[in-house]
Amino acid sequence: xxxxxxxxxxxxxxxxxxxxxxxxxxxxxxxxxxxxxxxxxxxxxxxxxxxxxxxxxxxxxxxxxxxxxxxxxxxxxxxxxxxxxxxxxxxxxxxxxxxxxxxxxxxxxx
Numbered sequence: 067x068x069x070x071x072x073x074x075x076x077x078x079x080x081x082x083x084x085x086x087x088x089x090x091x092x093x094x095x096x097x098x099x100x101x102x103x104x105x106x107x108x109x110x111x112x113x114x115x116x117x118x119x120x121x122x123x124x125x126x127x128x129x130x131x132x133x134x135x136x137x138x139x140x141x142x143x144x145x146x147x148x149x150x151x152x153x154x155x156x157x158x159x160x161x162x163x164x165x166x167x168x169x170x171x172x173x174x175x176x
Contacts, residue, residue: 069094073132098132105138107148117151125159 070082070093079097087093105123107116123135140148162169 069096071096073098105135107138107140107144109141109143111144113144113148113151117148117155120152121155121159125156125161128161 068087072079072082072095074097076097079095082097083095085093105116105120107113107120120135120138123133126134138148138152158170160168160170
């Protein structure tokens with residue numbers, strides 16, 4: 067039985083779940099609504115860990131994954147520092163062929 071994997075709106079996902087396969091039988095559906103929850107950084111966060119996680123999530127697999135970090139919410143007390151660190155970390159990435167050992171591991175992290 068063929069199935070469907072879909073990333074997009076919840077409305078379409080539920081339509082796919084309700085649509086039977088050509089055989090008339092239900093089909094397996096893997097659906098994700100495509101929203102990306104934000105990274106959240108509080109004043110007491112370990113900023114090294116927070117920035118590392120944000121950069122890995124945003125750039126891992128070239129950002130081509132549904133769980134890629136697309137936005138970050140940061141408390142004002144550390145916002146400038148977090149922003150500066152993210153920019154520096156992103157600029158330091160060596161992006162390229164994941165089979166090339168010179169490509170930064172953070173850019174190909176899963």
